[in-house]
Amino acid sequence: MAAVSVAAEWQLLYNRYYRKPEIYSMQWGRMDLTRHRVACAPFGGPIAVIRDDSKIVQLYAESARRKLHIFNSAGVLLASTVWDRPGGRLVGMAWTDDHVLVCVVQDGTVYRYDVHAEICAPQFSMGKECFEQSVVECVFWGNGMVCLTEGNRIFCVSDFKNPKPCKLADPALEDYPLCVAVIEPQYTMHGNVEVLLGVGDHVLAVEEDSVQQLGAGVDPLQKMAVSPNGKYLAAFTHDGRLLVIPTDFSRIISEYSCESTLPPEQIAWCGMDSVLLYWEDMLLMVGPTGDPVRYLYDEPIILIPEGDGVRILSNSVMEFLQRVPDSTVSIFQIGSTRPAALLYDALEHFDRRSAKADENLRMIRASLPEAVKACIDAAGHEFDVSRQCTLLRAASYGRAFCSQFPRDYFQDMCKTLRVLNAVRNHEIGIPLSIQQYKLLTTPVLIGRLINVYHHLLALQISEYLNLNPEVVIMHWACTKISASSSINDTDLLEILLDKLKLCKGISYAEIAAHADNSGRRKLAAMLIDHERRSSKQVPLLLSIGEEDTALVKATESGDNDLVYLVVFHIWQKKMPLDFFGTINARPLARDLFIMYARCYKHEFLKDFFLSTGQLQDVAFLLLKESWELEMNLLANKGSPLQGPRIRLIEQAQKLFSETKEQNFESKAAEEHAKLLRLQHELEVSTKQAIFVGSSISDTIRTCIVLGNHRAATRVRAEFKVSDKRWYWLKAFALATVRDWDSLEKFSKEKRPPGGYKPFVEACIDADDKTEALKYISKLTDPREKSEVSIHMHFVKCETFFIAYSGSVLNVILIFL
Incomplete structure (x- = not known):
């Protein structure tokens, strides 16, 4: 009897069964869909409703000001707001994949709302032309939209996350098209949207830079709908025929003549196997062949296409029309003798303690794994919880006699059904089928739950499926902060920490950032202290x-x-x-x-x-700056940059003199400044940039070489150069310019304090041995005299060896 009652609800379309179970009795009270614009999100998403301003309607006990209401799929009110947006009549409204409600008004302005009826992104315009010509129609898909203007121009937004309106090619239409459909970018060869316009006896395919004529000779099309995979087009002609053709219009796949030539109000695909056409009181389901299925309605409905069926929304109920899964057919089809049906029947006999249960099991012994799998799969496709339990019990009963059947398959289905049943509750209102759930994925479902503030259920699902609950807890914490303006920071912190400790790796910093953005800086400071x-x-x-x-x-x-x-x-x-x-x-x-x-x-x-009183460090910085100036080429050519250098060093000297520990540095800086000043004066007087940067000895030597003996004497006096060093410097300087008379005269002024050795070495260094012999004889120290003689002899031998190195090598080679 159970199998008969289940199958009795099905409708046969050609060779496929369809069912239309009632999912919800709508909770929104008095609602007339004919008076409103309605936008329903796929995957069991929310429903947006606003009074249609293009219709003249009777106001009952409601305000004249229009309101935007957002319900879940069971008609439970989530949020509402007064619609007071300028820009003219509301032209189009739809949900994006991210559950953002997009509303387009007549002047091309686009408003976006979240599920709480709050503006979630800045408004934007479709452009100047849309503003001037007015938008008359919008077609939406996923995260994109195309809109048509009164001037028959088409504009497109391919992604609402980055809205950049672009104008498509000009179709050059004189009259407004009979119908419009869109092939999504993911289903086109070039990856851009393709707009189909029904014009006369053909269709125009409009892209960004081209317009192509398709289906020449086909009857005028009044309604079009593209299949979920983007490959086929269902079209209603002016003479009442339903055509299913490829989107390239290469052939007609199927054709059905309807009883009415009046175009349907809505046309939609039911999966990939059938097409739905809705007139005012009838829903017609047409398959590839065979007679269609008719459903009669005494109230208006809205078709909401899903990947595996169509949700049907009316004033009072939400239904789901889908093809009956093969596993369900194998069990509940009237007269079925398949293994799954016998296993399901065996469970009934077992419950009645009938021996027929054992007989059924023996009949399907070889096919028992197949029967168990079919029962599990059928349970997954059911919306009725009691039927799910019965099917799972049948599978468990069969599994007891089938040790090789994988246990995980059964356990995973139980987990999946627990999640689905939880979100299908009318308070949550997300009527996902198992196929939709697999396409949507669990993380996305959890994200949608927390967006509508069902944090507890999202947390329970995360823990049940061993998922990281961090996203849920963080969203809850941020929401709690925003909604708890009446709770003081200390008490709110305790509430937050009590829940945040459930997740060890949670980012307190992000929650604290939200608290700061919400104007609760003290709470943010207390939260951030817990961030590791x-x-x-x-x-x-x-x-x-x-x-x-x-x-x-x-x-x-x-x-x-x-x-x-x-x-x-x-x-x-x-x-x-x-x-x-x-x-x-x-x-x-x-x-x-x-x-x-x-x-x-x-x-x-x-x-x-x-x-901080670190004067010596300041002094060292001043010296470094002076050294950097020294590297400047201009500073080495008698330029005014020498003034700043000297002043920097003098400042450093003053700072060094402030501390007793820096006496050496102070004295060195003082003498360096004095030397630089003197060298600068010499460069100015001689007009030769050869003094600055040299040592005291080099300065004296350079002065003597230039014949400026007075300046050399001044340097000697200023820096207290010793006599012994003076004699060395002057002797070498005179020998450098080969002023032998002045050198001899200088040697006779008085006995040199260091002896005559400097004179000898200066002459040898100038490569004049004759002059050197004059002074060798004056050496009194025998050791010095012998060293100098050996040095002179070595230089001669070295010269001879270099001059005749070739001959010496030849002699060596002969002896070898």
């Missing part, structure tokens, strides 16, 4: 103005990049003295700042050292 990852904690602390805490956390982490991030942030926000005081208390931050400033911010670093 410094890389997320520190930037948020900076954004909420907790610079000191951010610096503490960054230095404790030991991450130099984070420390630099905080240092630069504080540097830009605080006054210099406050900044110096902040970083000076943190050695790591201070050292990193000094390292950076040494390379790029000398002046700022000097201010820092002065503020």
Whole structure:
């Protein structure tokens, strides 16, 4: 009897059975769909309803101001808002794949709402032409839309996430097309949308840069619908025929003559096996061959195509018309003797304690795994919970006698059904079939649940299926913060922490960021203190103005990049003295700042050292700046840049003199400045840029070479050059210019303090041995005299060897 009652609900279309179970009794009370514009989201999504402003309707006990209502699929109100958008009449309304409600008004302005009837993105316009010509029709798909204007121009938005309206090719129409359909970009060869326009006895396929004529000679089409896979087109002709043809119009696959030439109000595909046509009181389902199936309605309906069927929405109920799955047919078809039917029958006999149960099992012993699988599969396709349980019991009963059947298949189906039954509850209102659920995937379903604030169910599903609950808990926490303006921060923190601890790796930083964006900065600061990852904690602390805490956390982490991030942030926000005081208390931050400033911010670093009393460090910076000026080519040519160099060194000397520990540096800086000043004067007087940057000895030697003995004497006096060093420098300088008379005269002024050895070596260095012999005889130290003689002899031998190296080598080769 159970099998008969189940199969009695089916309708046979050619060789396929269809069923139309009632899913929900609508909870929205008094509703007349004929008075409203309705947009239904696929995959059991929400329903948007707004009074149709293109119709004259009678107002009952309702306000004259129109309201946008959003319901779940069971008619439970989710949200509503007053519709007061300018731009003219509402032309089109549809849901995107992300459950964003897109509303297009007459002047081409597009408004977007979330499931809570709140504006979720900025409005945008379809362009100047749409504004001037007015939009008259919109066709939506997934995340895109095309709209037609009164001037018969077509505009397209291919992705609402990045709305960039573009104009398609001009179809050059004189009259408005009879019907419009769209082939989605994913089903076209070029990956762009293709718009089909029914025009006269042919169809125009309009793309972005081309217009192609298709189906020449076909009767005028008044309604079109593209199949779910984008390959076929169902079209209703002006003479009342339903044609199914490929989208390239290469042939007619099937044809059916309807009883009426009046075009249907709606046309939709039911899966890939049949087409639905709806007139005012009748729904006609046409298959490839055979007689159609008729369903009569005494109230208006709306067809909502799904991948595996069509949801039918009326004022009072929601139904789901689908092809009966093969597994269900094998069990419940009247007179079925297939293994699955016998197994299902065996369970009934077993419940009645009849021996017929054992007989049935023996009959299907070889096909028992197939029967068990069919029962499990049929249970998955059922919406009736009691029938699911019966089918699963039958499968479990058969599995007890089939040890090789995989256990996971049964367990997975039980889990899937528990999830589906939970979301199908009218309070949740997501009537997914098992095929839709598999296409949608569990993470997307959980995302949709939390978007409508069903966090508890989303969390239970996540835990039940061993999924990470972080997304659910984070969304709940952010929602709780937004909705708890009356709860103080401390109490709200306790509520949040009680739930957040359920997920160990959750990001407190993101929740704290939401609290900050919601204007609860104190709560954000308390939340961020529980974040363990410094890389997320520190930037948020900076954004909420907790610079000191951010610096503490960054230095404790030991991450130099984070420390630099905080240092630069504080540097830009605080006054210099406050900044110096902040970083000076943190050695790591201070050292990193000094390292950076040494390379790029000398002046700022000097201010820092002065503020902390590190005068010697300022002095060293001044010396470094003077050295950098020394590398400047202009500074080495007697330019005015020598003035700043000298002043820098003098400033460094003053700072060095402030501390007793820097006496050497102070004296060295003082003498360096004095030398530079003197060298600069020499360059100016001689007009030769050869002094600056040289040592005292080189300066003296250069003065003598140039014949400026007075300047050399001045340098000697200024820097207290010893007599012994003076004699060496002057002897070598005179020998360099080969002024032998002046050298001899200089040697006779008085006995040299270091002896005559400098004179001898100067002559030898100038390669004049004759002059050197004059002074060798004056050497008193026998050792010095012998060393000099050997040195002169070695130089002669070396010269001889170089001159005759070829002959010597020849002699060596002969002896070998």
